[in-house]
Each structure stands twice: as C-alpha cells, then as structure tokens.
Amino acid sequence: MNSFFQNYNTGKRIILHLCFWFLVLGMQFISYQRIDIDNSWILFLKDVFSLLTIFYVTAYVIIPRWFIPGKFLLCMLWLLFIYAWWSFLSYFGALLTLKYLTPDIRLASYLEIVQSNGIFGAFRLSSLSDYLLDFIFLVALPLTVKIVQAFMSVKNSKTKLELKNAALELNNVQLELAFLKYQINPHFLLNTLYSIYVLVSDRDERGGESMMRLSSIMVYLLHESNQPKVDISREFQLLKDYVELEKLRYSETVQINLNLAADDENCMMVPLIFFPFVENAFKHGPRLSSSAGWISIDIKVKDHKVHLNVSNAYRELSKPENYIGGLGIENVRKRLELHYPHHHILEIKSNEGVFTVNLVVTLLPEEQP
Structure with a gap:
C-alpha cells in the first residue's frame, strides 16, 4: 500500500485522481438521479464544486502546513470553515433549484426545508445532526484517503531519515576506527x-x-x-x-x-x-x-x-x-x-x-x- 501511494509520477498521479473522482462523484450522481433525474443537476454541481475545492485546499495546503506539524486548533477552525462553506453552497443550490427548475415532490420538500432553515440552517441545533450527516457523507471518503496517505508519507520519510542517520552513525564509527588505526x-x-x-x-x-x-x-x-x-x-x-x-x-x-x-x-x-x-x-x-x-x-x-x-x-x-x-x-x-x-x-x-x-x-x- 505504501508503494502504491509513493511510487508514481505526475502522469500516474493525474490518472489516479481522475479515476478516484469518477468513482466518488459517480456515486453522488447516482444518488441524485434516484431522487430526481431531471432536476438534481444543480445540487450535483454544487457538491462537485464544494468537494473539489475542499479536498484540494485541504490536501495540499492544510494537511502539510497545519495538520502534519500538529497545529490542530487551526485545523479545527478550517473544519468549521469548510462546513460553513458547504452549507452556504447547499442553501444557494436549494434556492436556484426551486426558482429555475421544477423538482418532484420528494426533492422539493427537502429543498423547502433547507430554504426555510435559512443560510445559517446548518448551525441550528434543531437541524445540526441532519446537516452534519450530509457533510460527513460528502467529505469523509476523499479526506480520509488523503489523511491516510499523508500519514504514510510522513512515516516513510521518518523511516528514510532514521535509516540515513543510522548509516551516518555507522559510517562515523567506521571512520573513527579507521582513523585510530592510521x-x-x-x-x-x-x-x-x-x-x-x-x-x-x-x-x-x-x-x-x-x-x-x-x-x-x-x-x-x-x-x-x-x-x-x-x-x-x-x-x-x-x-x-x-x-x-x-x-x-x-x-x-x-x-x-x-x-x-x-x-x-x-x-x-x-x-x-x-x-x-x-x-x-x-x-x-x-x-x-x-x-x-x-x-x-x-x-x-x-x-x-x-x-x-x-x-x-x-x-x-x-x-x-x-x-x-x-x-x-x-x-x-x-x-x-x-x-x-x-x-x-x-x-x-x-x-x-x-x-x-x-x-x-x-x-x-x-x-x-
């Protein structure tokens, strides 16, 4: 598994990312199609945009600069920010769908609830659990994969550093012994x-x-x-x-x-x-x-x-x-x-x-x- 994450070049990385997003976003697309085939595409695009921005900023900025160095307070603030970012996009996605499309009764009832909760509905105690479950379902898989990969990368780097230091120490001992001899x-x-x-x-x-x-x-x-x-x-x-x-x-x-x-x-x-x-x-x-x-x-x-x-x-x-x-x-x-x-x-x-x-x-x- 370690070599799977580490031993690939830029081309392989791009192909791997495309395949990964095809699977993840494909599941999202199928889920929305089951709700309303013709009128769920705005919500799907909302999830695509929010998920990609959340993933790549988290993966290539937040994890290396804050998470790996142990700045967990900043990580918690970032988690709060992306939750708010997703909830705001969800609110505006619901408004646009209701205004410009004609969703079926099941989807419309859900969107009306989102609209009635308002732009800060994701932070209301009465609806917090529902929003959190949707948010976790959306971001859990991509971010978990990236965090695991980051931990494995750090572990691999530490192992290489330890081996390098051990080799250096051994070389140092060999040099000192040789020097004492001559x-x-x-x-x-x-x-x-x-x-x-x-x-x-x-x-x-x-x-x-x-x-x-x-x-x-x-x-x-x-x-x-x-x-x-x-x-x-x-x-x-x-x-x-x-x-x-x-x-x-x-x-x-x-x-x-x-x-x-x-x-x-x-x-x-x-x-x-x-x-x-x-x-x-x-x-x-x-x-x-x-x-x-x-x-x-x-x-x-x-x-x-x-x-x-x-x-x-x-x-x-x-x-x-x-x-x-x-x-x-x-x-x-x-x-x-x-x-x-x-x-x-x-x-x-x-x-x-x-x-x-x-x-x-x-x-x-x-x-x-």
Missing part, C-alpha cells in the same frame, strides 16, 4: 624510541624531555582524542611534541619551521584534523637529500576560522607494486565532510617539487569561546 605512523614510534634510547645511553638530558613528549603524545592519542571536541591549544601541544621528536631524527640538517598562533586558544575543534597533514609532510618531505629537505607548518586561528598551510619539498618516487597509500589524508577528508560540511575548504597540490596543503575551517558556533 593516525600515527608506526615507523615514527620505532625511530623515536631508538633516538630516545641513544640519548639516554649518552646521558643526554634531552632523553628525559623526549620521553615526556612521547608520553604526552600517547596519552593524548589514547585518551583525550576520543572526545568529540578538544581545545585548539591541546592540538597545538600535540603538534609541538611531535615536531620536536621528529627533529631528533633529522637533527638540524632538515629545515623545519613551525608557527602556531590563535587569537583565542579556548576555541574547540574536532581532534586530530591537523595531525595527518603534518605527519604526511614528515613522511615525504625529507626524502630528498638532507640539505634539500624542508618542512613548513603554519596554523592560525583568527575570527573563528582556522587557516592551515603545510608545505614540504617533494619528489615523486616510484611506488612498490600493490602499494596502498594516502589513507590518512583520505580519512581526514571524510572526517571534514562529516563534521564540517559546507564549513571547510581543502586544497592539496603538488607543483615544481613542492607539496602543499591549504585548509580553512570555519568553526561551528558551539566551538567558539
């Missing part, structure tokens, strides 16, 4: 641990400091990054610790510039948006000779917008067969689409030996201090 390069951990081991063995005081930085990174990745939003200042500290540990690997032979600034570090953001771009720069930037390698990281937060620029020297290298790469960057693209739809601009390009990432994120109202 959020830090295992080679970085191994190389950093080895560098710290060398420093500690040489009793270099930088060993203890490096150990604390690595510990801070791991605590953040394992615990704090699970939060929906984190302070920008905490993201900045992660990048500072990471860059300082990477410097242990390259000493001073690779130029590394890090600039982090925020007009208010209390603003918040989805965690680990910056990190994949920075890690990627270190993964590929120093692949040139040590003297030619360089990395520049510049992140600014101003007027509730985050501006990131990460660039590095770059050389295209042949990749091994069945190489799978770019997972971190692709994952962060999806996270940006998920958390900042229509609120970010991401540009990634490689030109003349320089790989550049530019990202602008407009912070959401709840992320602004």
